[in-house]
Amino acid sequence: MSFLLISIALGVIMLVVTGIAVFHKKLIVAIIAAGVLSLFASVLYLLLAAPDVAMTEAAIGSGLSTIIFFYVLNRIRTTNGTEDQETV
Amino acid sequence: MEYVSLTIGFIVIIAGLWAIMTNRNILRMIIGFSIFDTGLHIVIVSLAYVKGGTAPILDSAVGINEAIDKIVDPVPQALVLTAIVIGLGVTALMLAYAMKLHKEKKSLDIMSFRDLKW
Amino acid sequence: MRKLFIIIILAAFGLMLYPLIQSFSGNDHLSELATYYAQKENIEKVNSVNLVTAIVVTYRGLDTLGEVTILFLTAAIIAFFLKGPSTLRTLRPNSEIFITAARVLVPIMVMFGVYIFMNGHLSPGGGFQGGAVIASAVILMFLAFPDAPFQHKFFGFMESISGLVFVGLAALGALIGSGFLDNTILPLGTFGKLLSAGAIPVIYSFVGLKVGAELSNILNEFKSVQSDK
Numbered sequence: 001m002s003f004l005l006i007s008i009a010l011g012v013i014m015l016v017v018t019g020i021a022v023f024h025k026k027l028i029v030a031i032i033a034a035g036v037l038s039l040f041a042s043v044l045y046l047l048l049a050a051p052d053v054a055m056t057e058a059a060i061g062s063g064l065s066t067i068i069f070f071y072v073l074n075r076i077r078t079t080n081g082t083e084d085q086e087t088v
Numbered sequence: 089m090e091y092v093s094l095t096i097g098f099i100v101i102i103a104g105l106w107a108i109m110t111n112r113n114i115l116r117m118i119i120g121f122s123i124f125d126t127g128l129h130i131v132i133v134s135l136a137y138v139k140g141g142t143a144p145i146l147d148s149a150v151g152i153n154e155a156i157d158k159i160v161d162p163v164p165q166a167l168v169l170t171a172i173v174i175g176l177g178v179t180a181l182m183l184a185y186a187m188k189l190h191k192e193k194k195s196l197d198i199m200s201f202r203d204l205k206w
Numbered sequence: 207m208r209k210l211f212i213i214i215i216l217a218a219f220g221l222m223l224y225p226l227i228q229s230f231s232g233n234d235h236l237s238e239l240a241t242y243y244a245q246k247e248n249i250e251k252v253n254s255v256n257l258v259t260a261i262v263v264t265y266r267g268l269d270t271l272g273e274v275t276i277l278f279l280t281a282a283i284i285a286f287f288l289k290g291p292s293t294l295r296t297l298r299p300n301s302e303i304f305i306t307a308a309r310v311l312v313p314i315m316v317m318f319g320v321y322i323f324m325n326g327h328l329s330p331g332g333g334f335q336g337g338a339v340i341a342s343a344v345i346l347m348f349l350a351f352p353d354a355p356f357q358h359k360f361f362g363f364m365e366s367i368s369g370l371v372f373v374g375l376a377a378l379g380a381l382i383g384s385g386f387l388d389n390t391i392l393p394l395g396t397f398g399k400l401l402s403a404g405a406i407p408v409i410y411s412f413v414g415l416k417v418g419a420e421l422s423n424i425l426n427e428f429k430s431v432q433s434d435k
Contacts, residue, residue: 022106044096102223156241188287
């Protein structure tokens, strides 16, 4: 029963974070929200009795892939100059 | 609980598809792909859940004789394990392509790549 | 107009998914395949505490081999795409606290990654997780010491040796044991000890080293194209 309540609370948080990741104007906030979505998904995997998957998702989905996104974003920003800063 | 996570997974998948189809910025499309990935993994793992099951790791709580009655399905978990790592590799590959495209045109808008269209 | 069209497509997709939710009634017992894997005699045949590891390394070992191949291919293509003159950039120096913390943390993180993939058959974890933790340690090193040279040769050597040993052990299973990726080429040992489960810990350790080296290579490629102009 308590697992059900926890999973519903997690689900509400995850849907909010997904909304931020899809609709937020700033790209940095969207990338971080996608990483946070992975982190909450790893908690959900733990509730679903899958600790192996939870470890992988926590290390890869929210750590390494966010870092790679940031490297690319930094590269594109520095080559872009000052104009159209708000789209990137 | 598995119903809740299955529903969450499907909603996250549809949100990722929405992000892929409506945005014209390539980086936002790639974010949509990674969201889609996460939702798909949630769906597969929740399909593997058995009611009241424990993790497929045998110890003093779950003996070797009673494993069949107590553990959850380990096969989809093993598949998701490899799928996550492949997902990272494919995302990195897409980001490398995006950097290359941006180097050519100085733009991330997908509408500015019309070279093969006539 | 365009948005309406997309909404119609997504609604149709949602309608396709809805029967899946409706007809899903939860599992009361294991599926047939998983029942086979969880039987007592089959568990004793593999002798691994963590059943996910047993499936990843032996039963579905070919999937793992293909997965490692895909990772190698993506690393090679990324290296091909991002190849270019690596220009040194001028950065302001990192803070003393961060550098000291990184000095302390990097060896501990590498050791933790090794611990994770060596105990992959006893506890949650394994080659992929351990490799990801090692790559996290490498990225902490990149952030703390941006001017330190990346040991291309070492990581390339480790990656090729690990891949060779993985395929070699798999082929040895076909020669000595009962099939490709069979784990009974080494003694099975007692259930629940570190040196048990035959070749599983050895194979998974090399998978971990390979994944860690490949992810570090990918991260280094992305780092080396960071330039100011």
